[in-house]
Amino acid sequence: MPDISTALTPAQVDSFVTDGFVRIDDAFSRQTAEQARAILWRDTGCDPDDPSTWTKPVIRLGGYADAPFREAANTPPLHSAYDQLVGEGRWLAPQGLGTFPIRFPSKEAPGDDGWHIDASYMLPTDDPNDFFSIRANIKTKGRALLMLFLFSDVEEDDAPTRIRVGSHMDMARFLLPYGEDGATMHQMIAGNFADTEKCPQALATGPAGTVYLCHPFLVHAAQPNRGSGVKFMAQPPLMPAHGFDPALPPSPVQIAIRKACNLNI
Template sequence: MPHIDAARALSDAQIQHFIENGFVKIDAAFPRELAEQGRAILWRDSGCDPDDPASWAKPVIRLGHYADAPFRAAGNTPILHAAYDRLVGPGRWRKPGALGTFPVRFPSPDDPGDAGWHVDVSFGLENLDFLSWRANVRSKGRALLMLFLFSDVGERDAPTRIRIGSHREIARQLAPAGEEGLSLRELAANGFDETADCPEVAAVGEAGTVYLCHPFLVHSAQSHRGTRPRFMAQPPLLPAEPLVLERADGAHSPVEQAIRLALR
C-alpha cells in the first residue's frame, strides 16, 4: 500500500470532532474516477437511462451488495485505511470487501417512504423482521457507519441528514440493556425524540467524499429536490474484535472514547 501523505491523515482536531459530534468528513477519500466507474455499474443494474429522466420512475431504487473492483478500491484507499486506524484502532477492523447496498435516489415529488430517523443496528440480522435487529453499547458487529458519495451531492440532492452529537444519547439508552442491547423497534419507540434537539447537518460533498460516523449516530434519508440522481453507499466497517469500554492500558479508540464520555 502506498505511503499516506501525512497532510491527509486525520488531525487531532478531526478526532475530537468525531468524539464530540459523531462523524468526520473526508474530502477526496477516493478518486472521482472510481466514483465514475461505480456509477456506470449502478446505472447498468438500475434499469434506468442516465440520459432519460422519464425512466427515473421511482424516488429510490435499492441496489444490492457490490464487491466489484471499483467499489473495493474505493473502500480501501490509503487515506481511509489510515482513518480507520485512527478512529477504530490498528488491527481492530476488517478490510472492506464490498460497499453493501446503494439507495439510489432520484428527483421526485413523491415520498420515498424511508425517510425516518434511525440508527443502523448491527446484529440479529438473521431475523426476518428488521425491526427486531439489535444494537448494544459495545456496538456488536459494527465499528463505523460509513457514507460513500459516488456522485456530487448538494443540499437539494437528498443528502443524508445527521443529528450532531446524537450518538451520545443512543449510548446512554443502550448501556442499561447490556450485551443483549435493544431492538430497532425499542430504540425507535419514541421516534428518536430524545435527539430532536440536536443540531442537524447534511452529508453533502463531491463524488469521492466519505463520512465516517460513529455507529450510534442518528440519521435520516430525505426526498430528492435536485436534478440529477444521487448515488451513495452506506456500508458498515466491520470490527476484527469487540469494542472494549474498560481497557487496562487505557488505549481506547475514539469510537470507544465517545461511548465512555457519554456514560460519565
C-alpha cells in the same frame, strides 16, 4: 505527496468524538466514482440520459465487490482514518461496498426517510423475518463505523443524508441499560431514538469521492431528492475484527461512549 500516515488531524478526531462524524474530502478518486456509477446505472434498469425512465424515488441495490467499489473503500487515507478512529488491527478491510439507495428526483415520498441508527445483529430468539428486531448494543457489536460514500456530487437539494450532530452520545446513554443483548429497533423507535430532536442538524454533502465516517450510534435520516440529478451513495458498515478489548487503549469510538456514559469499556 501529502503524508497520509495520519489522515485525520487531532482536531478532526476530537470532532468525531464530540459530533459523531468526520468528513474526508477526496477519499477516493472521481474516476473510481464514475466507474462505479456505470455499474450501478446498469443495475437500476434506468437510462442515465432519459429522465422519463426514472420512475421511482429510490432504488436499492445490494453490495458490490467489483474493483471500483473495493478500491473506493480501501484507499490509504481511509485505511489511516479507520486506524485512527477504530484502532489499528481492530477492523476488517472492506471487500466491497453496499447497500446503495439510489435517489431519483421525485415528488413521491421515498418511504424510507425516518430518523434511525443502523443496527447490526439479532439474537437467536429474535424473529428473523422481523426487520425491526435487529439490534444495537453499548459495545457497538457488529459495527465499527457507519460510513457514507458519495459516488455522485451531492448538494443541499440532492437528498443529502441528514445527521443529528452529537446524537451518538444520547444513543449511548439510551443503550446502556440494555446491556450485552442490546435494544431492538422496536425499542429504539419507541424511545424516539433517545429524543434527539434537540440536536443540531448537518447535511452529508460533497463532491463525488467524499466519505463521512460516522460513530455507529449516530442518528441520521434520508430525505427526498429535490434536485435534478440522481444521487449515488453507499452506506456500508466498517466491520470490527473483534469486540472491545479492555487491554487495548480506547479508540475514539469507545472514548465517545465513555464520555457519554462515564464508563470504562
